[in-house]
Amino acid sequence: MIPLEQFLAALHGRGVDFVIIGGVAAQAHGSARVTQDLDICYSRTRDNIARLVRALTPFAPYLRGASRGLPFQWSAATVQAGLNFTLTTTIGDLDLLGEVTGGGGFAQLAQHSVEVEAFGFETRIISLPWLIHVKRAAGRPKDLEVIAELEALEEEIRRAKR
Amino acid sequence: MDNGTGPRLLREARHRAAQSQRELAQAASTAQSVVGRIEAGLTSPTLATLEALVSAAGFELQTVLVPKRRADPVITLYKRDVDRTLLRENLRRTVEERWRMHAALHAQGVALQRAMKKARARKTP
Numbered sequence: 001m002i003p004l005e006q007f008l009a010a011l012h013g014r015g016v017d018f019v020i021i022g023g024v025a026a027q028a029h030g031s032a033r034v035t036q037d038l039d040i041c042y043s044r045t046r047d048n049i050a051r052l053v054r055a056l057t058p059f060a061p062y063l064r065g066a067s068r069g070l071p072f073q074w075s076a077a078t079v080q081a082g083l084n085f086t087l088t089t090t091i092g093d094l095d096l097l098g099e100v101t102g103g104g105g106f107a108q109l110a111q112h113s114v115e116v117e118a119f120g121f122e123t124r125i126i127s128l129p130w131l132i133h134v135k136r137a138a139g140r141p142k143d144l145e146v147i148a149e150l151e152a153l154e155e156e157i158r159r160a161k162r
Numbered sequence: 163m164d165n166g167t168g169p170r171l172l173r174e175a176r177h178r179a180a181q182s183q184r185e186l187a188q189a190a191s192t193a194q195s196v197v198g199r200i201e202a203g204l205t206s207p208t209l210a211t212l213e214a215l216v217s218a219a220g221f222e223l224q225t226v227l228v229p230k231r232r233a234d235p236v237i238t239l240y241k242r243d244v245d246r247t248l249l250r251e252n253l254r255r256t257v258e259e260r261w262r263m264h265a266a267l268h269a270q271g272v273a274l275q276r277a278m279k280k281a282r283a284r285k286t287p
Contacts, residue, residue, distance in 0.1 A: 001268040004261050027264050028257045032248035034267055111224060115174060118258035133228055148240030149249075156249050161166060 002038045002092030005119040012121045014055035017043035019109045021100060021134070025125040026146070028116055030153050033146065037086075037093035041126075043106040044098050049079045052096075059089035102137020103130065128154055168212050169203045175219040176201075190218035 023035025042052050053076045061074045064086045083098040099105045112130035115122045132150045135143045176186050187194040199205040216223045252260055
């Protein structure tokens with residue numbers, strides 16, 4: 001898995017606007033499931049894309065699973081022209097999402113996020129109810145077990161508050 | 163809105179605005195005890211009160227409608243097998259501790275995979 005401390009330092013260091021979603025967000029909420037890659041939803045503003053590209057350049061992002069030598073160039077123009085990218089980097093696998101099925105883009109996700117403190121940074125992660133909503137909206141059979149755990153987690157959090 | 167959402171939103175708005183409870187209360191022309199009681203979950207604020215307090219911290223409170231969750235029989239079945247003891251253990255940890263624990267587990271998994279690969283290579287004549 002991508003070393004979060006190093007990755008968060010890079011993104012926060014450049015002031016990138018992003019929300020952590022997917023398995024790593026689930027872990028932050030208390031999930032016991034292991035995940036291999038990090039999913040983030042990033043703001044698609046021109047300035048933010050420029051910051052994102054600068055932050056990740058030291059980690060040489062490349063299309064995951066693609067053969068070497070493709071005319072892929074990690075640049076603001078590439079990110080601007082695309083939307084969602086599944087990438088491999090020198091420190092681990094990373095999915096960059098401009099939009100999430102059922103969850104919208106950064107602006108909408110940011111409204112459904114919570115700030116958590118870790119490694120000396122305040123980082124936005126998708127809220128647990130919205131993560132469940134997004135997983136349900138995606139409608140993928142492989143997510144059903146994940147949703148079950150997240151809903152159980154929600155119940156446990158409620159139980160602990162009583 | 164559940165009972166924890168109002169306090170959490172108010173606390174987050176105040177922290178992001180780098181305000182003390184007193185400073186926020188002054189900006190909202192109210193008493194510090196009002197802010198303190200809401201954040202502590204001792205008082206349930208009306209939506210209008212929460213909007214006013216969040217606004218005094220420089221934010222806008224937006225409410226959205228989300229589809230009601232329908233019971234899914236498959237999810238309900240899976241839920242029976244979730245090991246809740248692990249979840250309860252995790253909930254006692256901080257977010258950073260949870261992430262560090264998962265990173266350590268992942269590293270162990272990778273090390274095991276490498277060891278298995280080496281062992282298989284040794285067995286191959």
